[in-house]
Amino acid sequence: VLGCNNYDVVDLGVMVPCQKILDAAKAEKADVIGLSGLITPSLEEMTNVAKEMERQGFRVPLLIGGATTSIAHTAVKIEPNYSEPVVYVLDASRSVGVMGSLLSEDLRAPFVEKTRAEYAVIRERHKGKTAAVRYVPYxxxxxxxxxxxxxxxxxxxxxxxxxxxxxxxxxxxxxxxxxxxxxxxxxxxxxxxxxxxxxxxxxxxxxxxxxxxxxxxxxxxxxxxxxxxxxxxxxxxxxxxxxxxxxxxxxxxxxxxxxxxxxxxxxxxxxxxxxxxxxxxxxxxxxxxxxxxxxxxxxxxxxxxxxxxxxxxxxxxxxxxxxxxxxxxxxxxxxxxxxxxxxxxxxxxxxxxxxxxxxxxxxxxxxxxxxxxxxxxxxxxxxxxxxxxxxxxxxxxxxxxxxxxxxxxxxxxxxxxxxxxxxxxxxxxxxxxxxxxxxxxxxxxxxxxxxxxxxxxxxx
Known part of the structure; x- marks a missing residue:
């Protein structure tokens, strides 16, 4: 979908190690890094990539998508680990609008501010839900x-x-x-x-x-x-x-x-x-x-x-x-x-x-x-x-x-x-x-x- 909208997409494939992703992003001078997760272990790896991007001083947005992901997981587990914009993309059709906002001088700041405010609310709601559930010994x-x-x-x-x-x-x-x-x-x-x-x-x-x-x-x-x-x-x-x-x-x-x-x-x-x-x-x-x-x-x-x-x-x-x-x-x-x-x-x-x-x-x-x-x-x-x-x-x-x-x-x-x-x-x-x-x-x-x-x- 992004390719059809004149974006240059470098597809690194599946099960790509974190450092290979980051090295490729540097070599290609990527404007955005996107991660897609199909099954549960991908969720952990996405958090790891966000932490490494922060540690290595990356300054590009991180997009999160795929069948196993959610806006709640992105807000609670991934976004807090990276200073730059982290955005959950529900499906491919939304990616063009998200990219347009992130790469626009006029639209980026309000888009990022709105997204961060939304994720902060999701995190607070998640805390409340977690505290409300009671568990019994196994x-x-x-x-x-x-x-x-x-x-x-x-x-x-x-x-x-x-x-x-x-x-x-x-x-x-x-x-x-x-x-x-x-x-x-x-x-x-x-x-x-x-x-x-x-x-x-x-x-x-x-x-x-x-x-x-x-x-x-x-x-x-x-x-x-x-x-x-x-x-x-x-x-x-x-x-x-x-x-x-x-x-x-x-x-x-x-x-x-x-x-x-x-x-x-x-x-x-x-x-x-x-x-x-x-x-x-x-x-x-x-x-x-x-x-x-x-x-x-x-x-x-x-x-x-x-x-x-x-x-x-x-x-x-x-x-x-x-x-x-x-x-x-x-x-x-x-x-x-x-x-x-x-x-x-x-x-x-x-x-x-x-x-x-x-x-x-x-x-x-x-x-x-x-x-x-x-x-x-x-x-x-x-x-x-x-x-x-x-x-x-x-x-x-x-x-x-x-x-x-x-x-x-x-x-x-x-x-x-x-x-x-x-x-x-x-x-x-x-x-x-x-x-x-x-x-x-x-x-x-x-x-x-x-x-x-x-x-x-x-x-x-």
Missing amino acids: EEARSNGVVIDWNAERPAAPKHPGVTVFEDYPLGELVERIDWTPFFATWQLKGRYPEILSAPNVGPEATKLFNDAKAMLARIVKDKSLRAKGVVGLWPANRVGDDIELYADESRKDVLEIIHCLRQQMEKPPGRPNHSLADFVAPKETGVPDYVGAFAVTTGLGLDAIVEHYQRDHDDYHAILAKALADRLAEAFAERLHERVRRELWGYAADEGLTNEDLIGEKYRGIRPAPGYPACPDHTEKRTIFALLKAEANASMQLTESCAMWPAASVSGLYFSHPKSQYFGLGKIQKDQVEDYARRKGMSVEDVERWLAPNLAYDR
């Missing part, structure tokens, strides 16, 4: 988990246990499973599909975008220029504390891997549990055999070639459109495989007959939480999922050092089948849980704090 939270009568309804054994690979899944089957509402949100067009197509303000623009998307999808399906690969695994499992042990077979003697779960630690009203994903698996001491699944899917194989084709023609619109559609197809693939798990592979809902709207509304039994999302914010749990599924060999998927998935249009997560299983937000946790979690995972407390930085209820 042991108390563990004793207040979800109560389930495991003898009332025995967990169903999977009809097809173990690992199932989907080598080249038909894309046409995924198109009908696309949830279009988030697609329009990617383009900052707000509204629910299909109503958005007839909305007074954005209807014509949304309709044109939708028609372009359908035309590109038709070409992708016909040419098979994108490939979908996935892998699903279903194993015997039982809960041990807030961990879930996955076993090699029904003897439950050999532990394949352990899923480490976190638990809500905020004080709850009487009768309200402190949720953990571990609550939805039968405790080992009950003797009730339970099961847990995992999945990893991608629709990004071939995407780089499509994007490069459009970028060679300086067609940024279709390059961005291809990325957005690959992301939607990946989510549709995750939705479709979960449906097949419930009906066929696990088979606990063999008679399920839901519409696409029902599936989007999650009107089915069971959940598929993903590491990095509110119920399990620790991205490092993806390493366990990838190891269980042999995702690199079976689905051509890889994890970066910061646990981002490649190809980018990929989804991975866990399957829980119990009727009481539900999504929830972990919220913030105290150091006693962090220390216990670090011990269970065999990590240092400092490493866990880095990965869970947004979820810490205390200052390090």
